[in-house]
Amino acid sequence: MQQSNAPETLFLYSTTVSDIGTVRSNNQDSSFAGEHLMAVCDGMGGHAGGDTASTIAIRSLAHIEHDDVRGDVQAISAMMETSVMAAHDAIVGKAKRERKLAGMGTTVTAVALVKGYWILAHIGDSRAYLLRNDVLTRMTSDHSYVQHLIDTGRITEAEGRNHPQRNVVMRVLGDFDIDPRPDIGIFKAHPTDRWLLCSDGLCGVLEDDTIHDMLVSVSDQEECAQQLVSMALKAGSTDNVTAVIADATLALDADAFDLPHQTPLIGGAAGTSLEAIADIVNAPVSSAPTLRHGKGSPATRAAALTQHTDDDASAAAPRVAQPSAVRDQDVGRTDTDTGEIPVVHKKDGRISADPNDPEVAKAITDEQERRTKDSRSKTIRSRIRIAAGLMLAVVIIVTGAFGAYRWSQTKYFLGRGDGVVAIYQGVNTNIFGFSLSHKVEDTNITLRELPRAWVDQIDQGITVDDLADAHDHTALIRREIKTLGTAEDSTATNSTTKPGAATKKDAGKSGATPSSSASSSASPSASPSTKGGKS
Incomplete structure (x- = not known):
């Protein structure tokens, strides 16, 4: 693709709100809202599996938040696809090592702003909407069975909302025999572009016209995200509900003032992994704001009971995590508990989790070799213990038999x-x-x-x-x-x-x-x- 050398510079401001909802016992959605990257991942696979899978995906993509400013559009596009595939491999590996996580998976819908272009990576049934010149366009196609029925003309869009198999996805990352390659799209970015990335807990219950009206009428990003999530809960959503709102801002002369800056916000399940994500982006990150709107509604009261929280706890201040350099921790590599791409502290001071980076690729290979070696050693030790146990049993039996025979010969x-x-x-x-x-x-x-x-x-x-x-x-x-x-x-x-x-x-x-x-x-x-x- 030919890239235009536009004189203007675009910057991204974003926010995210993620809520457990009124039915689920835990939040399996994860979200990321930064200056260069935004993403929504909707996990699946039980109480522990879904949140683990969505967290792995966010942590595998997070390095793009700082790495994209060094590359061109095609390079970052390939990097996003590679990162999604690496997240898939990490989820499968984690599920194989821990049987309780078998069958876990996640959707991924991520958008990066690179030198005046939007790069979109998508797999699953979470959605990305683009509002441009007051026109709302759905930029992703659901990889679901119901969407297949709609595309082939067998049912209408309205019928699909209440179809009994509306939650069946055809493509997703995870422990399934499914093609994990994401759809990749590259689009020219325009000033005032507004994005909505959301899980199906939101778009599955709100009409596109309702979403359009909110994106147009509420200019404040956080207020817009709060109202969309609250409206989805009031409309009867029984799933986790997550929204990311992002706006492109134009700076005609970037040298005339300080570049805009925001702390990346981490929502949902990935919010429990702030320190690791801070190390990946090598910058502070913050937990996303909690849902505030409609606290008196039956839906939100039920959610508060499910989460065992009250209004004060729900409105707690966001938590900020600093990278390891600020935390004064001397780490060469951060071992994580979710099995994703390892985080490498490079010689030039940067921290990287980009699977295209030779040092990260070597760390991945070293980690795989270490795990293989540990597994082999564990197998050998287990066999030695079994052999020793059998030998001991034989010795006891032989000794007992000999003793019994010696005693019998005294009679x-x-x-x-x-x-x-x-x-x-x-x-x-x-x-x-x-x-x-x-x-x-x-x-x-x-x-x-x-x-x-x-x-x-x-x-x-x-x-x-x-x-x-x-x-x-x-x-x-x-x-x-x-x-x-x-x-x-x-x-x-x-x-x-x-x-x-x-x-x-x-x-x-x-x-x-x-x-x-x-x-x-x-x-x-x-x-x-x-x-x-x-x-």
Whole structure:
């Protein structure tokens, strides 16, 4: 584009007002009103995500407030596009690092005044209006589903205001699979041009004719912004409401008087990041004035209750933040908590956040490498801790198993051998198929000599204290077997010599039989299970 060498010099005066509204629990809009840059960003993505995303976008664009006076129109145009794309990358990176912020995003509508030209960057459904010669022109097209329906003739502008999908955006910065490149426009600036940048909390409820009347009739910038925001709330807006008003002023001879100056104003969520923005623009910045109009209306009373504030708190004086050089802080780079473009303190004393600046680009690369290195180190440390934990668990298990095995080998029991009673060392069990006992010796006691009840107990294992105790218990079993055999022989002899007497004698005793003596001898009272029994 050919730039005209106009003799006049244009300056920009701007202000902004941003209000939480009557429904939302926090303000996710952010705004910037400076001498060279104005911007509105409408965040989305939940309680924490929207305000974070809009703040990142403002902080990524803020360097244009001082950098634009050094460049030409085309250079600043490319810088604005690059800064918007850098904000997108920062938002995506922040969302990946913090899962609670997943799905956050923001619109961006920004205008810079550079050497007599307006440069407009836009993505989303926030809007920019230009009032020139009392004619209001909408300079942006909403990147929304409803606007698509209007453009294709499927619905009218009036129908779009109440369409159930009016909040669906087609293009936006953030954690979405959406083209993040902004629309860029360059226009010749005229003296007395007046801009309105606003979030859809304002333009979504006020007609363009109403906006036109306010911009024409109220010359004072702050008063105009206050009334527009207040009117949107009274009209029933349920969203955050933000307005930036900016006027171009003509100076025919810039050398004849001091250049006009204003402190940049930061509104909405980005107002909590004043010090970082002051470092970026390397100049003082101030929080934006709060909403004053209509404090007695139901809408503003509801907003005050939502924000837990009263009229005095709402009317608190703006806060001014100085850059780090004034705050006397020796910083080479300011680390931020929103993951945006790093702020670099250059050797010539300037502070820059321009992603086109080689030092800033290097800082971005260094930061990415640092985070990658930290992530890799964290992964390695995590794997080492897991491996150490597994090794410790294995050591504990092996030590415990070895200790249990050593203890088991201090025990003995009598059990079934190869047809005989055998002495085992250990305990009569196994773990995962591994036996905790082994046979020490066989005895000469055959299992056929033992009553059935004794065999069952031998199968279960008769525990003894030590090997000597096992030998003693074996001797006890032999004596019990011998006693049992003697009793059976005596009974058999008596039955042979006096068969009739035994029958007659027992016939009078409740069914007693010769086998009762043998059964009594084999009763459990003579069982070898009696631990430590000795004769």
